[in-house]
Structures are given as C-alpha cells and as structure tokens.
Amino acid sequence: MDSHPCRGRLEVAGRVVGRDIRALCMTGPKEELDKTVYTQPCIYLLSAMLLHNLKEHGVTPVAVAGHSAGEYAALLAAEVWDFETGLNVIATRARIMYECGLRKPGGMAAVIGMDGSQVNEICKEIYPQSEVVVANRNTPTQTVISGDKSCIERICEILKARGARRAVPLPVSGGFHSPLLSEGVQEFTEYLKSIPIRSPIVPWISNRTGEPESSPDTIREHLAGQLNSPVQWVKAMETLEQFSCDRYLEIGPGKVLAGLVKGCGSIKPCLSVGSPTELDSILNDGDSIS
Numbered sequence: 050m051d052s053h054p055c056r057g058r059l060e061v062a063g064r065v066v067g068r069d070i071r072a073l074c075m076t077g078p079k080e081e082l083d084k085t086v087y088t089q090p091c092i093y094l095l096s097a098m099l100l101h102n103l104k105e106h107g108v109t110p111v112a113v114a115g116h117s118a119g120e121y122a123a124l125l126a127a128e129v130w131d132f133e134t135g136l137n138v139i140a141t142r143a144r145i146m147y148e149c150g151l152r153k154p155g156g157m158a159a160v161i162g163m164d165g166s167q168v169n170e171i172c173k174e175i176y177p178q179s180e181v182v183v184a185n186r187n188t189p190t191q192t193v194i195s196g197d198k199s200c201i202e203r204i205c206e207i208l209k210a211r212g213a214r215r216a217v218p219l220p221v222s223g224g225f226h227s228p229l230l231s232e233g234v235q236e237f238t239e240y241l242k243s244i245p246i247r248s249p250i251v252p253w254i255s256n257r258t259g260e261p262e263s264s265p266d267t268i269r270e271h272l273a274g275q276l277n278s279p280v281q282w283v284k285a286m287e288t289l290e291q292f293s294c295d296r297y298l299e300i301g302p303g304k305v306l307a308g309l310v311k312g313c314g315s316i317k318p319c320l321s322v323g324s325p326t327e328l329d330s331i332l333n334d335g336d337s338i339s
Contacts, residue, residue: 155224162214259284
C-alpha cells in the first residue's frame with residue numbers, strides 16, 4: 050500500500066476525474082466544485098480518507114447507510130469494493146447525472162413541515178404525468194421534490210398554500226431521483242455489469258428500499274435504479290434503529306445527516322466527522338467511539 054494513502058488517493062482521483070482535485074477542493078472556483086460531475090467524486094474521496102483513518106484506529110461499523118451519493122462510501126465501508134473501483138463508479142454516476150441534467154434540465158425543492166405522504170399526494174394530483182415527484186423522504190416532515198424546473202416553482206406555491214411551512218428550491222444542477230434521469234438508468238445499468246462487487250461484510254441499507262441488501266446483483270440494480278427513484282431515508286433510519294449500537298457516525302462534509310437522524314426521532318447521538326481535525330477530536334475523546 051502507498052505509504053501516503055491520502056496523497057495516493059488524490060492522485061488517483063485526479064486521473065479519474067481529469068482535474069487537480071486537491072486544487073479544486075482548496076481553491077475552487079466554487080461554481081466548478083458545485084458541478085455534480087466534480088462534487089460527487091470529491092465527497093467520496095473525503096469520506097474514503099476518513100474511513101481509512103477510522104479503520105486504522107480500530108473503528109468498524111455494525112451497519113452502514115448513505116444518502117444518495119453517500120451510498121458509495123457506505124459500500125466502501127462495507128468492503129463491497131476497493132477505493133479505486135468505488136471512485137470510478139461514482140465518477141461515472143456523476144457524469145451520467147450531469148449529462149442528463151444538461152439534456153433534460155430540472156430542479157429540486159425542499160418541503161418542510163408537511164407529511165411526506167401528503168406531499169406525494171399533492172404532486173400526483175397536480176402533476177399526474179410525474180412532472181414533479183418525491184425525490185427524498187428525509188424525515189416525516191422534510192421531503193424533497195424533483196422534476197421540471199418550472200413545475201417545481203409552481204408546486205412550491207401550492208404546497209405552501211396547503212400548509213407546508215416552507216417549500217424552497219434547491220441549488221442543484223438537475224432534477225435528480227426523478228423520471229428526468231430515466232435515460233441515465235439504462236446507461237448506468239450497462240456500466241455496472243462490468244464492475245466487480247462483493248457481498249457487504251456488514252449490513253448495507255439501500256436507499257431504494259430502506260432495507261439491508263447483500264446480493265451483488267441486487268446492489269447493482271439498486272445503484273442504477275436510485276438515479277430515478279426516491280431516497281427512502283425515513284425507512285432506512287427505521288432499519289438502522291434496530292441494530293445494536295448506541296451512536297451514529299456521519300462521515301463526509303457537512304452535518305446534514307445528523308439533523309436527519311434527529312428529525313427521524315432517534316435519541317442516539319450522531320457524531321459528524323467531516324475533516325481530519327474533527328476525526329482527531331472524536332478519536333481523542335475516549336467516550337465518543339467504542
């Protein structure tokens with residue numbers, strides 16, 4: 050193994066993505082880093098480095114789950130593939146999603162303060178041809194919708210008029226997890242056929258079902274289908290709560306999942322690890338990770 054795994058992984062990521070990843074992450078420009086084609090591999094890269102350090106300190110999970118692009122680092126943690134294989138897969142996913150967004154522009158919006166089933170019913174009522182669909186069921190009262198951008202703007206106003214506390218368009222480059230990505234599903238399905246995938250060593254919870262999935266063929270199916278299917282995070286949390294653990298670790302940039310864990314009603318703490326500094330702080334706290 051490379052005596053400097055972080056340096057080696059940065060070089061591999063640069064070759065796969067075709068950019069100086071370190072420079073992109075450190076200096077931007079932000080509008081480039083925010084492009085899906087770069088954002089997803091960068092998230093995976095950071096998560097992989099942090100997972101490597103956790104493993105070196107003897108920290109291993111009892112189960113793993115990831116939210117959308119986070120599924121790829123979760124699969125790495127479950128040893129379904131090695132670092133470079135996962136990087137190539139998520140880079141391909143990001144490219145396909147980015148190109149779908151260029152061909153069929155779309156948008157997404159967060160709906161706060163309304164039951165997800167009600168949001169789904171209103172979407173089907175207003176847009177029976179699936180111009181707008183539920184993309185993420187994040188918590189019982191936080192749902193993300195996705196689809197045609199002009200339709201998103203209209204339905205946000207309708208949702209607020211019908212009781213949603215907020216309905217806010219999100220700064221994304223496409224209508225992800227919606228039928229706008231359907232063309233990409235076929236391409237990604239074909240690509241995944243050639244990817245070596247092992248059964249996970251710990252339960253991996255699928256976004257599509259919110260349930261553990263262990264068959265390599267089923268994992269391939271779920272990864273491709275996830276492009277135009279909703280992220281069932283509420284169900285995933287219900288499943289994770291059944292495992293014998295007393296805390297969660299959120300690996301990667303930001304603290305979004307810590308908020309979703311709390312929003313789903315879990316009383317277990319969720320520790321966010323988004324940088325080497327945060328990781329050192331947690332590892333040096335003897336009570337934080339067992």
